[in-house]
Amino acid sequence: MPVDIAEYLPPLLPWLACALAVTCGTVVQKLSGAGFGMIAAPIMTITAxxxxxxxxxxxxxxxxxxxxxxxxxxxxxxDLPAGFSGRLIGAVLAAFVASAVVGTDLLPVVIALIVLFAVALSLAGLSMPITPQTLFGAGVTAGIMxxxxxxxxxxxxxxxxxxxARRSAATQNAFFGFGMIVSIGALAFAGLIRGPQIALAVSLAPLVPLTLIAVRPLVARFERGAIRPWALGLATLSALILLTKAL
Structure with missing residues (x-):
């Protein structure tokens, strides 16, 4: 019997909110090499x-x-081997934590706090040398988050x-893509990747290549600082709303 994917999806308005979050997050991620999760996570946690x-x-x-x-x-x-190694270890560690919080009232709080922590890191103006040691440490932290x-x-x-800017965004996107793969593997091993999540991802997936193609003309002219305040502001607002609802 064929599976009706609509049975696994949220209602129309939450789905549209997720679609908007994915589109905005994809634009920010492509242009700057960071930001998809900071935009998408709090909005999707509020709506779905x-x-x-x-x-x-x-x-x-x-x-x-x-x-x-x-x-x-x-x-x-x-730079990839050290960062990839750290990301893999961080994902495995996080899978144990995820088993305790995914599907509970703690998850929105965890997501909101991590978004705010990520915004604080972005605003701190910190600068560290790129070495195998710092790449590994950043990879572990990124894997957990x-x-x-x-x-x-x-x-x-x-x-x-x-x-x-271009080398920064490209390398960060490489870490991002690899990180998502190992995180999915870790959560799947823990039994936390389920049919409804796959169905929603499939329904939203066409937005990703369409957005990446649409934003391509902006890449050559883009200055990372131009979109940063808007992205951080939206992420902060969404996280505060999520935290308020959760508490």
Whole structure:
């Protein structure tokens, strides 16, 4: 008997809110190499809490791969092994935490606090040298944050804050795409990737390539600072609303 995907989806208005969140998050992620989870996670948790974090992670794979394909030549490949190793370890650690909070009233609180922490990291103006040790440490932190909420970019964004915009975005998107894959694997192993999350991700998936194509003309002219205040402001507002509702 064929499966009716609509049975697994949220109602129309929450679905439209998720679609808007995915579109905005994809634009920010493509242009800056960070931000998809910070935008999508709190909005989707407010409107469709039963579908997170799995849906965010599943869509994150598409966004990361799509963003990387358009800028493969700009990736700093020598940075990847240390960051990838840390991200894998962080994802495994986070899977144990996720088993305790996913599907409970604690998840919205965790997501809101991680969003606010990510915003604080983005605003702190921190700068660290890019070394195998800092890449590994940022990878572990990103793996924990990203697996729990889909927000794993800020630790890497700190390392690449002084790198040329295109190389920074391309390399961060490579970490982002890989991170989403290992986070999905960790949550699937823990039994936390389920049919409804897959169904919502499938229904929203066409928005990702369409958005990536639509935003392509802006990439060459984009200055990372132009979109940053708006993205951080939206993420903060969404997180505060989520925290208020949860408490």
């Amino acid at each position: 809490p039963e579908w997170v974090p799995g849906t965010i992670l599943l869509l994150g794979v598409l966004i990361g791969i799509g963003a990387v394909l358009g800028a493969r030549d700009a990736i700093v490949r020598s 990203g697996t729990l909420t889909g927000i794993g970019a800020p630790p890497m964004a700190i390392l690449y804050s002084r790198v040329e």
